[in-house]
Amino acid sequence: MNDIAHNLAQVRDKISAAASSCGRAPEEVTLLAVSKTKPASALAEAIAAGQRAFGENYVQEGVDKILHFRESGVAGLEWHFIGPLQSNKSRLVAEHFDWCHTVDRLKIASRLSEQRPAEMPPLNVLIQVNISDETSKSGIPLSELDALADQVATLPGLRLRGLMAIPAPESDYQRQFAVARQMAVAFDALKARYPGVDTLSLGMTDDMAAAIAAGSTMVRIGTAIFGARDYTKTKEL
Numbered sequence: 496m497n498d499i500a501h502n503l504a505q506v507r508d509k510i511s512a513a514a515s516s517c518g519r520a521p522e523e524v525t526l527l528a529v530s531k532t533k534p535a536s537a538l539a540e541a542i543a544a545g546q547r548a549f550g551e552n553y554v555q556e557g558v559d560k561i562l563h564f565r566e567s568g569v570a571g572l573e574w575h576f577i578g579p580l581q582s583n584k585s586r587l588v589a590e591h592f593d594w595c596h597t598v599d600r601l602k603i604a605s606r607l608s609e610q611r612p613a614e615m616p617p618l619n620v621l622i623q624v625n626i627s628d629e630t631s632k633s634g635i636p637l638s639e640l641d642a643l644a645d646q647v648a649t650l651p652g653l654r655l656r657g658l659m660a661i662p663a664p665e666s667d668y669q670r671q672f673a674v675a676r677q678m679a680v681a682f683d684a685l686k687a688r689y690p691g692v693d694t695l696s697l698g699m700t701d702d703m704a705a706a707i708a709a710g711s712t713m714v715r716i717g718t719a720i721f722g723a724r725d726y727t728k729t730k731e732l
């Protein structure tokens with residue numbers, strides 16, 4: 496077994512253990528493999544080990560990988576855009592990705608909806624909530640969630656699937672859990688208003704267990720699968 500296959504197996508075991516220990520079924524939690532800065536060869540190892548859903552942060556890098564695997568004839572992959580999105584890059588996301596986790600304003604949502612090609616299914620979107628990091632510019636406060644959700648839900652090119660958050664780094668489990676619970680409460684309220692809502696994207700390598708205990712349905716894991724990232728190297732495929 497290569498390193499990536501081995502790491503993936505370990506992460507899947509941790510997800511199962513975290514789910515079981517709070518009475519949830521492991522299948523309720525989707526593993527998103529965050530492959531930013533990693534070459535296509537690393538993703539290919541993960542694919543060979545059964546991984547299908549990948550998260551990318553940089554639009555062009557993600558599109559290059561999507562096209563690479565499409566041209567290689569690999570079917571059944573699911574591509575999630577999880578990075579900050581500027582208006583001038585929205586078209587590439589709308590035309591290539593299956594999901595966007597970082598919708599945080601109507602302008603971006605409207606552009607993604609308009610730019611989604613008619614022959615593709617609606618783009619799955621999550622609204623990003625700024626749950627704990629007041630200094631970050633990404634995400635909306637919870638107080639603005641209902642208004643934005645109501646607007647996003649009317650856009651024909653999008654399908655509102657839920658919420659995403661990147662909590663401020665925190666090493667204490669109880670504090671990780673408290674923040675994650677705030678997100679889970681907002682998620683449950685949104686689900687009650689919109690039956691199509693089914694996804695809470697929450698939990699990274701360091702807070703995965705607390706996020707799952709609180710109710711996350713999708714964890715985004717990079718380092719624990721692919722190893723540390725090297726941002727100095729050029730991004731080759």
Ligand SMILES: *Cc1c(COP(=O)(O)O)cnc(C)c1O
Binds near residue numbers: 577700701715717718
């Ligand atoms: C990089 C990234 C991750 C993965 O982080 P790791 O600590 O490597 O697991 C998850 N979510 C987002 C939004 C990211 O940018």
